[in-house]
Amino acid sequence: MLANQKSLGIITICRGSSFVEKGYYKKLTLIGRKAGIRVFVFSPRQVDFSTRTVTGFEYRDGNWRSGTFPLPAYIYDRCFVGPSYRHYKPFVEKLQNDPSITFLGHGLSGKWQVHQMLIKSPLLAKWLPPTSLFSFPKLQQTLKRHGSAIIKPIAGTHGIGVVRIDQTGDSYHLTGRNLENQPFSKTIRTQNGLNTYLAGFIGGRTFLVQPYLSLHTPDGTPFDVRVLVQKNGNGEWETTGKAVRLGNKQSITSNLHGGGKAAPLPIFLAKHFSEKTRSKIEMQLDQLVAELPPFLELEHGRLVELGIDVGIDTSGNIWIIEVNSRPGRTVFRMIDDPKARLHSITQPVRYARYLMKHA
Known part of the structure; x- marks a missing residue:
C-alpha cells in the first residue's frame, strides 16, 4: 500500500x-x-x-x-x-x-435539498414539518392556517437567522436571532411593515417557512434531541449517542452556541412525559434512526456520520428538525457520556481503516 x-x-x-x-x-x-x-x-x-x-x-x-x-x-x-x-x-x-x-462522506447540501430527499420516504415524511421555500404568500398562508410560523435560512447554522412570527389580529410579533446571532424581539403593526422588514432581513438569501411547533417543556424551555449516528469499523451505521439540548427560555432554538445546556435523554423524558408517551417517543426515535441514515445515503451518496436533530412537541409527537453531515460532539461532553464521546472520535478513523482495507 x-x-x-x-x-x-x-x-x-x-x-x-x-x-x-x-x-x-x-x-x-x-x-x-x-x-x-x-x-x-x-x-x-x-x-x-x-x-x-x-x-x-x-x-x-x-x-x-x-x-x-x-x-x-x-x-x-x-x-x-x-x-x-x-x-x-x-x-x-x-x-x-x-x-x-x-x-469518507460527502457533505449534505442545504436544508431544503435534504427535506426534498427525506420526503420520498413514507416513514420519514410523517415526521417532517410542512416546509416550503419562503415567499410572502407562503408565509401568509402558514400564518392563516397555524397562527405562527418559523422562517430559517437554508444554509444557516447555530440558530442564526431563525425567526418565529406570531400573528395577532393585524399585528405581528417576531422573536429569534439576527444574523449576528443576537436574540431580538420586535412587534410590527401591519402586513406591509412585516414584508418590508423581512425583505431587508432576508436580503438575497434563500429561507424556508414552516409552521411553528411547540418544541418546548411545560415551562417554555426550548429543547431538541441530538442523535449522532456514524459508520463503524465494519462500514455499518451505528448510533453513537443521544442527548437533549436545552435553550434559554428567551430563545426559540435549543442551539448550544446560543448559551444552551444539555441533559441525558432518559432522565429528561422521565421528568417531562408519562411512561406511555415516553415509550412511544423512544420507539419512534429508534424507527427514525434505523430508517434515516441508509435512506438518505441512497438518495445523496456516501455519508460517514450524521447529527440528526429531533424535536418533540408538547403532545409527544416527534419531528425531524435538521440533519447535519458535519456534526459537533460537544453535547456528549456536556452530559458526561464518556463512551459516546470516545466513540464519536474513534468511529471516523475506524471507518477510514475499513475503506482502506476494502479498497
Missing part, C-alpha cells in the same frame, strides 16, 4: 495556521497513529494537483506543525458551510472529482 493510501487528510477552512476544532483533530491524529494511519489537516485551497501535494498541518511532539504532504487517498470533510464556504466549494469539488481520492 502506498504511503498516501495509509493517510487521512482532514479538509477544513484554514486562515493561515488558524482553524477550528484543533482539539478534535488532535485526538483523531493520535487515534489514527495507533491504527497506523497518518492524519493531517489542510485547506482545500492549499492543494497542488501538478505535484499531488498539499500544504497543511500535523500534530507532532505536542504542537501543530506545518508541512508538505502527499495528496491523501482518503479525505474527511469538515469544511463547515457558512458565509466563506463559497471560496472553498470549487476546491472541495475538484478533490471530490479526483478518481484517486475517496471521501
